[in-house]
Amino acid sequence: MKITYAKNTLGEALAAAPAQMAKTALVRAEDMLAKITDDCIARIDVLLAEFPRSVGRDTAEITRHIYEAYETSRKMIGIGTIAGLPEMDTVATSLCDVADGLMIRGLTDWEPLRVHVDVMDLMRRADLPPAGKQQLIASLGSVRERFAYPPAADTASQMASAS
């Protein structure tokens, strides 16, 4: 085993820069994010449109749709919060968990993903009150619990502590 004590070049670069308070940096970052809110909303709508609303019974087709839905949702995670739709991130994460669980088990069941897509569609409705959004998210809990692949204890704790 080789051990190297490397220079922390990030620390050096920060030390070389003019002083800026962290709280000032945070305010500026929030301001910069506010500039792309509309772009994020538009991106959410584009991704949302990519989900199929009708899926046949062909298992190969369902398998492909599950994979594509996973990819589409994965891209969505993180954008919802900036778009002012943080619940969309929650549902997208849940969809990824479920799709991943289906793929690991080799299941070809579109139904648990269909309910996620339906919830996402409802989330985009401007007239849906916050309490309604939370109810919808809660309703997905049992679906996620049933279909998401339960992480092994050691990997779950590793990821929890690393993120």
Place this chain on the structure above:
Amino acid sequence: MSLAKVPKALLNLQKTSVLVADADNMGQNIIVQILIGFGARNIVRCDELEEVKRQLGVANFELVIIDPSSFGPEGYDVISWMRRSLGPPNRHAPVLVATGHTAQNRIGQLRDVGANFIVSKPMSPAILLDRILWMSREKRPYIETDNYVGPDRRWHDATLPDGVPGRRQKDREAAARIAAGGAMSQADIDLVMNAAQTTVAI
């Protein structure tokens, strides 16, 4: 306590070269907007793995932020490649993995690629700032073995960032004793003092 919440904490990325690698344009945009807010002027954006490798080969970066899952299975290999194939300073550049979702069969791989930190999206500016500050103070050595190249994954006495629970038995025992209002052992006091020193000395 979060480093970002320390009143005297400073952060300016004006002199920091950052590589942002994300195959999804909007994912890139979000991180770049935050970095610009933090003062960054030299940001290189990559949406293809070959470009990531090319950039790492021709320019020095003080910070690499990557979403490996966005590049498919090969995305996870680029950090290992960086740690094994490049020379310093990029070989030891801090790598922050910002991942949307990690498939179960990739979790082990992600743990072993040699990243300095893994952050789940959605990522707020406060989280990113906190992790950058934390990495800027990091003193972990780099370990090279047949199976792993990257920062030492044994955290020794280093304090974890805000919101990251300690995995060691002594972390959990100390937390439980303190929460129960029980008497603190010298080891508990050392843990708390170490945390305090790490968070105020910016």
